[in-house]
Structures are given as C-alpha cells and as structure tokens.
Amino acid sequence: xxxxxxxxxxxxxxxxxxxxxxWVAEKKRSRRLDYLRKxxxxxxxxxxxxxPGVKVDLEQGFLGMESWQANAIFPEPENIRLxxxxxxxxxxxxxFITDHAQLVGYVGSLPHTVSWDPSLGEMLNEEIYNDPxxxxxxVDENLKKVAELxxxxxxxxxxxxxxxxxxxxxxxxxxxxxxGWGLPTSRSGYxxxxxxxxxxxxxxxxxxxxxxxxxxxxxxxxxxxxxxxRDNSSLTDKLQTWEAMKIILEACIRHGKRYARLARILAENxxxxxxxxxxxxxxxxxxxxxxxxxxxxxQESLQYDLFIQLFSRTEAVEGAWPSRPDYYHxxxxxxxxxxxxxxxxxxxxxxxxxxxxxAAEVGQYKPRWTKEGLQxxxxxxxxxxxxxxxxxxxxxxxxxxxxxRAARMVRVANPTFxxxxxxxxxxxxxxxxxxxxxxxxxxxSIRNDPLLVQNSMHWHGHPLEEARTWVHQACMSPxxxxxxxxxxxxxxxxxxxxxxxxxxxxxQGFDKVVNMQMTPKTDDPRTFxxxxxxxxxxxxxxxxxxxxxxxxVNRGRSVxxxxxxxxxxxxxxxxxxxxxxxxxxxxISRGNAWITGFTWVENVDSLAAVKKxxxxxxxxxxxxxxxxxxxxxxxxxxxxxxxxxxxxxxxxDDDFVDNLMVRCLQDVAKYSRELECPSGNSWPLLPxxxxxxxxxxxxxxxxxxxxxxxxxLYDGGISPGPGLDKKGPTAxxxxxxxxxxxxxxxxxxxxxxxxxxxxxxxxxxxxxxxYIRTWADLGLDHVQFNMVSDETLRAAQRDPEKxxxxxxxxxxxxxxxxxxSRKTQDNxxxxxxxxx
Amino acid sequence: MAQCKECRNxxxxxxxxxxxxxxxxxxxxxxxxxxxxxxxxxxxxxDCPDFSNKK
Ligand code: SF4
Numbered sequence: 001x002x003x004x005x006x007x008x009x010x011x012x013x014x015x016x017x018x019x020x021x022x023w024v025a026e027k028k029r030s031r032r033l034d035y036l037r038k039x040x041x042x043x044x045x046x047x048x049x050x051x052p053g054v055k056v057d058l059e060q061g062f063l064g065m066e067s068w069q070a071n072a073i074f075p076e077p078e079n080i081r082l083x084x085x086x087x088x089x090x091x092x093x094x095x096f097i098t099d100h101a102q103l104v105g106y107v108g109s110l111p112h113t114v115s116w117d118p119s120l121g122e123m124l125n126e127e128i129y130n131d132p133x134x135x136x137x138x139v140d141e142n143l144k145k146v147a148e149l150x151x152x153x154x155x156x157x158x159x160x161x162x163x164x165x166x167x168x169x170x171x172x173x174x175x176x177x178x179x180g181w182g183l184p185t186s187r188s189g190y191x192x193x194x195x196x197x198x199x200x201x202x203x204x205x206x207x208x209x210x211x212x213x214x215x216x217x218x219x220x221x222x223x224x225x226x227x228x229x230r231d232n233s234s235l236t237d238k239l240q241t242w243e244a245m246k247i248i249l250e251a252c253i254r255h256g257k258r259y260a261r262l263a264r265i266l267a268e269n270x271x272x273x274x275x276x277x278x279x280x281x282x283x284x285x286x287x288x289x290x291x292x293x294x295x296x297x298x299q300e301s302l303q304y305d306l307f308i309q310l311f312s313r314t315e316a317v318e319g320a321w322p323s324r325p326d327y328y329h330x331x332x333x334x335x336x337x338x339x340x341x342x343x344x345x346x347x348x349x350x351x352x353x354x355x356x357x358x359a360a361e362v363g364q365y366k367p368r369w370t371k372e373g374l375q376x377x378x379x380x381x382x383x384x385x386x387x388x389x390x391x392x393x394x395x396x397x398x399x400x401x402x403x404x405r406a407a408r409m410v411r412v413a414n415p416t417f418x419x420x421x422x423x424x425x426x427x428x429x430x431x432x433x434x435x436x437x438x439x440x441x442x443x444x445s446i447r448n449d450p451l452l453v454q455n456s457m458h459w460h461g462h463p464l465e466e467a468r469t470w471v472h473q474a475c476m477s478p479x480x481x482x483x484x485x486x487x488x489x490x491x492x493x494x495x496x497x498x499x500x501x502x503x504x505x506x507x508q509g510f511d512k513v514v515n516m517q518m519t520p521k522t523d524d525p526r527t528f529x530x531x532x533x534x535x536x537x538x539x540x541x542x543x544x545x546x547x548x549x550x551x552x553v554n555r556g557r558s559v560x561x562x563x564x565x566x567x568x569x570x571x572x573x574x575x576x577x578x579x580x581x582x583x584x585x586x587x588i589s590r591g592n593a594w595i596t597g598f599t600w601v602e603n604v605d606s607l608a609a610v611k612k613x614x615x616x617x618x619x620x621x622x623x624x625x626x627x628x629x630x631x632x633x634x635x636x637x638x639x640x641x642x643x644x645x646x647x648x649x650x651x652x653d654d655d656f657v658d659n660l661m662v663r664c665l666q667d668v669a670k671y672s673r674e675l676e677c678p679s680g681n682s683w684p685l686l687p688x689x690x691x692x693x694x695x696x697x698x699x700x701x702x703x704x705x706x707x708x709x710x711x712x713l714y715d716g717g718i719s720p721g722p723g724l725d726k727k728g729p730t731a732x733x734x735x736x737x738x739x740x741x742x743x744x745x746x747x748x749x750x751x752x753x754x755x756x757x758x759x760x761x762x763x764x765x766x767x768x769x770x771y772i773r774t775w776a777d778l779g780l781d782h783v784q785f786n787m788v789s790d791e792t793l794r795a796a797q798r799d800p801e802k803x804x805x806x807x808x809x810x811x812x813x814x815x816x817x818x819x820x821s822r823k824t825q826d827n828x829x830x831x832x833x834x835x836x
Numbered sequence: 837m838a839q840c841k842e843c844r845n846x847x848x849x850x851x852x853x854x855x856x857x858x859x860x861x862x863x864x865x866x867x868x869x870x871x872x873x874x875x876x877x878x879x880x881x882x883d884c885p886d887f888s889n890k891k
Binding site: 095098109110111258262266270 | 857861871
C-alpha cells in the first residue's frame with residue numbers, strides 16, 4: 001500500500017511538534033511493519049456492519065458438516081465428536097502466509113474473512129444469511145451455500161441443544177435484550193488460559209500428549225483388566241475426555257506442521273530473494289517446533305502463543321484475549337536480545353509489532369448485539385503488562401518497554417494494553433507508559449496492582465501468589481493464570497444494563513420497551529412518601545436483575561461439561577489433563593465470576609435527583625415525576641432542566657450524591673456474597689460499559705437524571721456523565737476515592753480526557769505522574785485516558801481517510817476513531833477535557 | 837482428463853501420497869499472500885481455472 005500522502009512531504013520533527021503521532025508512526029516503523037500494518041483487513045464492525053470487502057468464511061461450516069456426517073453412523077460423545085470436527089477443520093482448512101510475515105496463523109481461511117462456525121447457533125446463522133454485505137462473491141452462489149449450511153445445522157447447533165436446559169421464563173427475559181445480552185454457553189465468551197501450565201517453557205503439546213496417553217493407559221487398564229468398581233462410570237467419562245484431548249492435541253501439532261510445509265515449499269520453489277528465503281526457512285523451523293514442543297527463542301514463543309489463541313478461537317467465539325505477553329515471553333527476549341544477541345532490538349521490534357498485528361487482524365462473525373456493543377473492534381482484547389512476580393518483586397522488563405514502543409509503531413486498536421502499576425515500577429517504564437497515552441492511543445489503562453491483588457483475595461479467595469499472576473480476563477476483571485484460579489469461560493450474559501434498575505422503580509418492573517414484566521411488581525411509586533421506599537424498590541429490582549443473569553450463567557456453566565464441552569481448552573489446562581474432567585467442570589475451578597455493570601452511574605445521579613428535588617426540597621411530587629417520565633419528559637422541559645441542573649451529579653466531590661453511590665454499591669456487594677457461582681464463589685459487580693451506552697440508548701426509558709429515551713447513556717463504569725464533572729480532575733478522583741475499591745466491587749472503570757497541549761514535554765509527564773500518585777493515594781483501581789484534542793477529532797470526522805490511525809478510548813477498550821459511529825464519536829468529544 | 841497431481845501448483849505429500857497441497861499466490865487490495873489447500877492428488881481439474889500443467 002502506498003504511504004499516506006498527508007505524510008510524505010513532512011519531516012518527523014514537524015509531525016512530532018504538531019503531535020500528529022499517527023503519522024509519526026507511519027514514518028518511523030520498519031518497511032516490514034508498515035507493510036503488515038497496512039495489510040490488515042479491519043474486522044471490527046461499524047454501525048453493525050463489517051467493513052467493505054470483509055466476508056464471512058464458509059470453510060468451517062462445510063468441513064464441520066463433513067465431519068458431522070462421518071460421525072452420524074457411529075455417534076460419539078459430544079467432546080469426542082467436537083474434537084474430531086475441529087481436527088478435520090485444522091487438517092483441511094486453507095492456510096496462508098502473507099508477504100513479509102514472520103508469524104503465521106489465522107482463524108479464517110483468507111485474510112479478509114471473518115470465521116463462522118454454524119454449529120454454534122441458529123440465531124447467528126440467520127443473521128449471516130440476512131447480512132448481504134458479508135456474503136462472499138459471487139453473492140448469489142454463496143448465499144445458496146450459506147442457506148445450505150443454515151439448513152444443515154438447524155436443530156443440531158449448540159444453541160438448539162442448550163436452550164432446553166434453561167428456565168424458559170428467565171431465558172426469555174435475558175434474550176429480550178433489555179437487561180442483559182447473549183446466550184450463556186461455554187463456547188462463546190471470555191476464556192482464561194492456564195498460562196502457568198502452558199507458557200513457562202516446561203512443555204509443548206507433544207509433552208501434554210504423553211501425559212494424556214499415560215492417563216488413557218491407566219484408565220483403560222482399570223476399566224478392562226481390573227474388577228469393576230462403583231466409579232467405573234465416571235472413569236468411562238474421563239476416558240472419553242482424555243480421548244478427545246488426544247485427538248485435538250494431535251491435530252494442533254499437525255496444523256503447525258502444515259505451516260512449516262508451506263513455508264518450506266515457498267522457500268524452495270517460489271522465493272528468489274535470499275533474505276526472504278531465510279525467513280521462510282525460519283518460519284518452517286518454528287512451526288516444526290511449536291506447538292509440539294516448548295519454544296526455544298522469541299519467534300517460537302510468540303508463534304506458540306499465537307497458535308494457542310487461534311486454536312481456542314477455532315473451538316469457541318472468544319470476545320476477549322487474556323494475556324500477559326511481557327511476562328511470559330520475557331525469558332526468550334532476554335536470551336535472544338540481551339544474552340545471546342542472536343537478534344537485535346530492531347529485529348525483536350519487528351516480531352513484537354507483528355505479534356500485535358496478527359492479533360489485530362483476527363475476526364469471528366459476531367451477533368448484532370456484539371457488533372453494536374463493541375464498535376470498531378472484534379472483541380475486548382486487553383493485554384496485561386507490568387505487575388509483579390508471585391513473590392511480589394517488580395516484573396517489568398525490557399520486553400514491557402518493547403511492547404509499549406511497538407504499540408506506538410503499529411497503532412492497532414485491538415489488542416490494547418492495561419498496565420499493572422505498583423509503587424516499585426521504575427521511572428523509565430512509567431515514561432514509556434505515558435508516551436503511549438500522550439501519543440493518543442488511549443492505552444494502556446492504569447491498574448492499581450496491590451489493590452487488585454487484594455481484591456482478588458477478598459472476593460474469590462485466590463491465594464496471594466496466585467492472585468499476583470493476574471491478567472485481564474476481559475476489559476477489566478483480574479483473573480489468575482493458575483491451575484485452579486483461571487476461569488475457562490466468563491459468559492457475557494452476566495452483563496447487566498443497570499440503568500434498568502432505577503427505570504423499573506418507576507415502572508414497577510414492567511419494561512415498556514420490550515413490553516414485559518421483567519422484575520417483581522413493586523409498589524406504585526406515586527405512593528412513596530419517603531426516599532427509603534425508593535431505595536427499597538431499587539434493591540428489589542437490582543436483586544431481581546442480577547439474580548436472573550447469574551442464574552442463567554450458572555446454569556450454562558453447570559451443564560457446559562456435558563452439553564458444550566471444550567476439548568481443546570481442556571487439553572491445555574493442567575486441572576483437566578490431571579483429572580480427566582472437562583475444563584468447565586466447576587468442581588475443579590476456584591471461581592472468578594463477576595457481573596459487568598453497564599450504565600451504572602445513571603442510577604446514582606437519578607436517585608440523587610429524586611432525593612433532592614422530590615423528598616428534600618419538595619419542588620416536585622412523585623406523581624409529577626412519574627408523569628414526566630411516562631411522557632419521556634415531553635411537555636416537561638423546564639422540569640427536566642431542573643432535574644439536570646439542580647441535582648448534584650456524581651464526580652464533583654459532593655457527598656450528597658457520592659454517599660448514594662457508596663450506598664448502592666454496598667447494597668450490591670452484600671447481595672454479591674449471597675449470589676453463588678457453580679464453584680461456590682461470589683459474584684461481585686464490575687461497573688464498565690464497552691460501548692453499551694450507545695447500544696442501550698434506545699432500550700432505556702426516560703430517567704430522573706433528565707435523560708430521555710434515545711439519548712446516549714453515560715460512558716460508563718464510575719465515570720461521571722459527559723460534561724457533568726465540573727469541578728476538575730481532583731474532584732473526580734475524590735468522588736471515586738470514596739468507594740472502597742476492594743470491598744465494594746470487583747473493579748471500577750474511570751474514563752478521563754486530558755489535554756494534549758497541557759501534557760506536552762517533560763512538564764506534562766511530571767504533571768501526569770503527580771496525577772497518578774494522587775489516583776493511587778486515593779485507592780482507585782483503574783483509570784484510562786483519552787488525550788486527543790477536539791480539533792483532531794473534528795478533523796477526523798471531516799476527513800476520515802487522512803486519520804485512519806487516530807485512536808480513542810471508548811470504554812474498556814480502544815478503537816480507531818473513524819471506525820465508531822457518529823453518535824459514539826460525538827459522545828467522546830462531549831467528555832470534559834480535564835486540566836491537571 | 838487432467839488431475840491435480842499434474843498441476844504445477846500441486847506439491848504431493850510424501851507421507852500421504854494420495855494427497856498434496858495446492859499452493860497459489862493471491863494479491864488482494866491490502867496484501868499479497870500464498871495459500872495452501874489440501875487436495876486429493878487424483879482430483880479432477882476441470883472446474884479449476886488455475887490448472888497449469890507441470891510439463
Ligand atoms: S486445485 Fe487447481 S490449481 Fe490447485 S492443484 Fe488442482 S488444478 Fe492445480
């Protein structure tokens with residue numbers, strides 16, 4: 001691809017001076033990285049549709065169909081059937097190697113495709129059939145193929161098998177889309193990984209196979225050569241689980257070797273350039289080594305990690321990418337770059353940058369609610385950097401710095417980073433973190449490591465050393481990477497549209513948008529004479545909504561081993577290899593569940609408005625308020641403005657509203673202890689939003705904070721409403737500091753916009769560092785920054801082609817500004833720029 | 837009737853002689869890449885526009 005014409009005639013110095021970092025990156029990165037960066041087919045949807053040219057992949061559906069038909073004669077248990085299906089796909093799918101690439105592997109068959117596994121669900125399949133923009137050319141012919149796949153898989157999908165396992169009434173409420181989203185299955189969501197088992201250089205897949213085969217032999221012997229015992233039935237189940245692991249592990253190794261073979265064929269028959277020939281031979285050697293065996297160098301280690309992720313995405317639709325790359329790849333970087341000097345820093349930068357690019361190009365066809373909720377990205381891939389070793393010593397290293405620098409070079413919006421800050425982080429690392437923020441990436445977000453380690457121990461009882469291994473399981477929630485600590489599936493269905501809690505106080509639990517009684521019918525709010533009655537009703541709806549979502553996910557998790565097993569994920573998890581139980585079996589997991597709280601702060605601002613204007617000052621009656629809300633504030637504009645302007649708002653260090661925030665969170669925290677996950681652990685709340693504030697705009701009715709149906713909701717977590725934090729950044733931090741970030745919930749997202757001109761130069765860094773010190777002193781667990789001026793964002797709205805690499809923080813994730821809807825763009829511009 | 841094994845793009849698999857890999861180069865609007873697709877050596881090439889005889 002040609003260089004951006006806007007960049008060609010400008011010097012790096014002048015671009016840096018103007019803080020046009022996206023064009024600086026284009027000029028500074030290597031030729032290879034520039035080619036690979038521009039070669040990405042963006043897989044994030046905009047306005048619910050994929051970018052032009054991105055097409056759905058049909059190979060997995062047809063190969064899956066072949067496998068199903070072959071299995072139909074002698075049906076096998078689901079885990080073995082699925083393992084065979086995945087193996088058949090990995091053995092036969094089209095694979096490719098991109099020019100200049102050193103790392104290989106993709107979820108689909110071609111670079112411009114999003115993968116599609118039609119065995120997952122009829123609803124998704126129907127959506128694809130009705131999405132003509134995603135059907136590959138020639139459209140008529142391929143539409144027939146899509147129809148053939150939809151017909152074949154109808155009634156055989158995971159969705160068809162799992163829905164009867166749920167309580168129908170609860171399921172209908174969740175599936176209405178008003179209070180939550182998604183179907184709770186283990187093959188869709190956010191899968192943690194047992195990195196301590198996989199990524200510590202002790203084993204590759206062939207080594208795990210040896211362990212599995214030993215288990216198979218021992219169990220076979222017990223079943224066939226020894227007197228029958230009462231646990232023989234469970235031994236048969238285990239035998240099948242290990243058998244499924246064996247099938248998939250062997251297939252993964254063969255898949256690696258397919259790339260090795262392709263690279264060798266290219267080196268020997270197609271490539272004339274000697275340098276590229278060498279690279280292709282290195283790719284071949286790498287894929288002959290991994291995933292079969294433990295890596296020996298940085299390239300093998302990154303390739304191994306990539307394979308681990310891609311296989312998991314072949315088995316499931318994954319919306320997250322829990323990872324800690326600077327920690328697990330560090331021994332190889334150290335050996336190659338620092339000790340052996342087998343590669344230099346530039347060569348390592350090419351590998352690290354490409355690793356980000358390979359992740360950025362991944363795309364799996366997602367249902368409408370995900371495409372709308374995650375504008376511009378395929379999933380929330382928040383990679384974890386920094387932090388500490390299990391003994392508490394600083395884990396930051398040169399590779400942490402290399403990842404931060406690589407991010408500034410390739411400027412992808414997915415993955416993003418979150419940095420585990422702790423008091424021992426060296427200044428040079430903090431400067432690199434700040435440079436990413438100053439360059440407008442919107443990441444890394446900053447996480448308070450000591451506090452979150454404590455939080456993991458408090459809520460889920462993870463032992464200290466395990467808690468210290470934590471990675472982001474999705475956008476925000478920490479999860480250990482250990483045998484019993486990692487969570488195989490966090491089902492996105494436990495994501496609550498929290499604004500409904502306060503809405504239902506006024507509708508007595510009846511949802512007018514979906515026309516359904518969602519929660520218990522509480523008393524008529526017109527009869528309330530005391531604010532405590534409002535809070536009582538609020539608690540009823542909060543408990544009911546959270547209870548509904550948790551029940552669904554608990555059920556999904558409980559039946560997962562049987563109905564929706566994960567043979568691949570089991571095969572790479574020590575606890576499953578050891579026990580012969582599917583990785584989703586709750587008995588071998590400690591539990592790390594959480595409820596994601598979308599649209600949370602609307603509750604607090606609404607309750608504060610009711611308390612002040614109705615009960616304290618008696619300017620309006622509950623009857624008048626109910627009428628105004630029923631009318632969506634139409635005909636009540638002056639009253640609406642009073643509720644907007646005269647009620648205290650969260651984020652201004654005002655105890656009136658801040659105390660309500662703490663009270664609501666504490667009510668939830670109490671209930672979180674009553675809620676149990678299938679492993680017997682608790683369900684704390686985690687307020688954050690992705691782009692749910694836009695997705696739910698037409699779902700949430702009028703609220704007492706003055707919001708009307710259709711208005712964008714707040715940008716989420718515990719961030720104040722856009723433009724409502726009028727007292728400056730310290731007041732925001734002080735409000736947030738009133739929350740106990742250990743005991744009141746699992747984590748709390750805070751968005752802040754800072755001024756790029758104020759934070760220029762050394763002075764800017766020192767200001768930001770002082771801000772972070774205050775943030776840490778006040779005991780906050782998270783903060784993330786947008787540092788792109790209104791001027792640039794407006795220019796990008798006018799001329800998107802020129803600003804392709806401008807990135808903004810949306811909520812728990814970043815996106816390229818040009819890839820999000822106009823409504824979300826405006827919402828970001830509306831956020832207050834804080835001078836610090 | 838020609839078969840894949842006779843095609844220049846076909847690389848037979850020594851371990852499984854009945855199969856091989858069909859290797860092709862594609863240049864799309866964003867990138868150039870080589871694909872590999874598993875093929876039966878005896879597959880009929882009639883429907884393939886990219887058949888190119890080895891000889
Ligand atoms: S499929 Fe076509 S291009 Fe490939 S080997 Fe057969 S004839 Fe050749």
